[in-house]
Amino acid sequence: MTYVLLAAGFLVLAAAVAVVARRAGAPAAGWRALALAAGALLVLTAVFDAAMIAAGLFTYAGEHVSGLRLGLVPVEDFSYPLAAVVLLPALWSLLGGGRAR
Numbered sequence: 001m002t003y004v005l006l007a008a009g010f011l012v013l014a015a016a017v018a019v020v021a022r023r024a025g026a027p028a029a030g031w032r033a034l035a036l037a038a039g040a041l042l043v044l045t046a047v048f049d050a051a052m053i054a055a056g057l058f059t060y061a062g063e064h065v066s067g068l069r070l071g072l073v074p075v076e077d078f079s080y081p082l083a084a085v086v087l088l089p090a091l092w093s094l095l096g097g098g099r100a101r
Contacts, residue, residue, distance in 0.1 A: 002064050007079035014087035017094070026093030034085055041081035049073040 022028065052058060053072040065074040 002066075003060070003074060003076040004066050007076040007083075010083040011079055011086075014083040014090070018086050018090040021090035021093045024094060026090065029089040029093075034089070038082060038085045041085060042078055045078055045081050046070060046073055049077050 050072045053060075060074055065076060068075040070078070
C-alpha cells in the first residue's frame with residue numbers, strides 16, 4: 001500500500017463523517033476557524049516532519065511515496081492534519097460537544 005492511498009483513505013473518512021454530521025443537523029464549523037487551524041497544522045507539520053526526517057528519526061521508502069516533496073517532507077504527510085481539521089469538528093458536533101448538559 002502506498003502512502004497516497006493511505007492518505008486518501010483518511011481524507012475520505014474525514015469527509016464522510018463531516019457529511020454525516022451536517023446531515024444530522026450539526027452546525028457548520030466556521031470557514032475562517034478551519035482555515036486558521038489548517039494553516040497552523042500545515043506549518044507545524046512542515047517544520048517538525050522536516051526536522052525529524054533530517055535528524056534521521058524515520059525515512060520513507062521511495063516506492064511508497066509519490067515523489068513530490070515540500071523540502072524533505074512528502075506531500076502525503078500533509079493530508080493527516082487536513083483530515084484532522086475536517087474530522088475533529090464533525091465528531092465534536094456528532095457527539096454533542098458544546099451543548100449544555
